[in-house]
Amino acid sequence: MSHEVPEEVITVDVPGHPPSSPVPPSNPWLGRERLAGFSLVAFGLFALWAGSDLPFMTEGGVGSGLLPRALAIIIMLLGVAQIIVTWNEVPESTGTWPVRDMLPVLIGVFLFAFTIRGYDFGAFSVPVLGMSVATPLSIIFAGAAAKDVRFGELLIFAAILTAVCIGLFRFALGLSLPVAPWLIGY
């Protein structure tokens, strides 16, 4: 039993993770390991401050503040240890931060959040636009930022996916997500 598959040429568009050679940071304080340590310390301090009003112990035993405070202190200690242990290492840069590529994805998520069932910003409010608007809006917004985007394909995929999602979530699963209240009433 054997399957014969004809020889074919396949063009694959996949994100690769090329092994990056270590690059020194512009400032040794911005090296990856040291930065990780400081982030941990900062996080621990923040947690200590945010949880400072919680009681440590109560009559019944452990209070709501004991574990959060203990964890905050542990995470700070780990951060300090991280800084000390990696002190003599040659600092490595964290690489480039592709803010231009990242922002559209994050904003896309927010766009969906604001439009699916509307949002009140105080000064103005977004009406309930439903899945028929929220889904393609966030897809196109995020996709448009890609370097090699072809708009035609993106629009087609956005339309197909919107239809699939509405069919799946609203009709097959019966979730009460709004589809297009401004057009068809639900």
Added chain:
Amino acid sequence: MDLLSNLALGFGVASSLANLAFCLIGVLLGTLIGVLPGIGATATIAMLLPITFQLEPVSSLIMLAGIYYGAQYGGSTTAILINMPGESSSAVTAIDGYQMARKGRAGTALATAALGSFFAGSVATFLVAIFAPPLTTIALKFGAAEYFSLMVMGLVMSVALAHGSVLKALAMVVLGLLLGMVGTDVYTGAPRFTMGMNQFADGLNFVAVAVGVFGIAEILRNLEDEHDRQVMTKNITRLFPNREEFRQMVGPVLRGTGIGSVLGILPGGGAILASFASYTIEKKVSKNPGEFGKGALAGVAGPESANNAGAQTSFIPLLTLGIPANPVMALMIGAMIIQGIVPGPNVVTEQPALFWGIIASMWIGNLMLVVLNLPLIGLWVKLLTVPYYVLFPIIMAMCSIGVYSVNSNPYDLFAVAFFGLLGYIMSKLRCEPAPLLLGFVLGPLLEENLRRAMILSRGDPTTFVTRPISATLLLMSLAILVLVFLPQIRKRRDEVFTESDA
């Protein structure tokens, strides 16, 4: 015999038409996302959790489990064909599998991976069936103090088995525990870390955290790299191995199954570690180790069996103790809780149909994968041609809809964006997200058991060291921690992991 009647019950449940269908959907979806490199099993299961709320508990868990082990299969397909492991556990397969493909033996490599996985999956499923019930009887004797110590050990193990820096993995566990504290304190009703926002009174949405850290962060990471268009020629002929190749497979498959079954039980990415360990061992026992890296059959058969066996046995701690061995199992706990099932030793006695149904479905699912995947390889490879600029907006939109449909709470989506960014920053600082998610899931359970144990002992903290089981577990955790910090062990551990970067 008990085991047989239990298995019969399980197969009865799993072979109902609806459950077969959900199993099929699960393994197909799993293969699909295993093939696509931009998205992993964790993110997919997180995204699909909301969909499963509408299903029967057993159907939803069967489907989610199918996605998990289906992804292991799919990941190895792309690892072999285009040297692009779709899942991290198939990274090892890519080393020799891709070399085999380059030598025109892609078909053999794929079949070896599939058959090895199937054998390992069957054996491991059987092991789950044998070992789960006795373990639950032990677990039923556990009190709050024992559970606390067990979770501490689970978290410590996940640190020990994490990739890279031990210190940072430990910090990630603690960070996860802290994030798990957000919300209303169950004992006193006091809001904690909610920053005055009522929307976070119920705590951070678990689905939102998982989707952010694994789904969105992965997109951000992929966008960073330039997209390479690679043109390659694939010639898939003769799929079935010949007699000689079968003979070569037997040893590695058996060893891989054994290693995978044992390591899968351990917390912290058992399947990944299993495939690395199996590769190292195959290289050691091989008569001609020089073949490795140049297309050795054993280098595919061993790791593939190991990662699939590990994927199956990682269900043991979940089903018996209610403790997740890896992020995917953590999501399964989430799914069970949402369905109203309390994960833990009571599942076997209270929900035998569910318990044995899931186990039986794993075997059925593995069979489906072998039967379906080999003929469908052409289709999977075609799917790889979908460009990433189309793929990532779709993943993002599915993440948004999935998370939003859980509670219809826009704040959950803000959390997705926040945790996406956090996950990305973590990867920039080389911190692993898996320990964080485990900490996040176990945090509330850990605290509850700590406080319950303290109440039971009337505020005496020595209860954790005077109860023998609890003391043993804590001692073992301490021993593991000391071991991983010992420089010599750390060096060896690095060696095992650098193998994968070859």
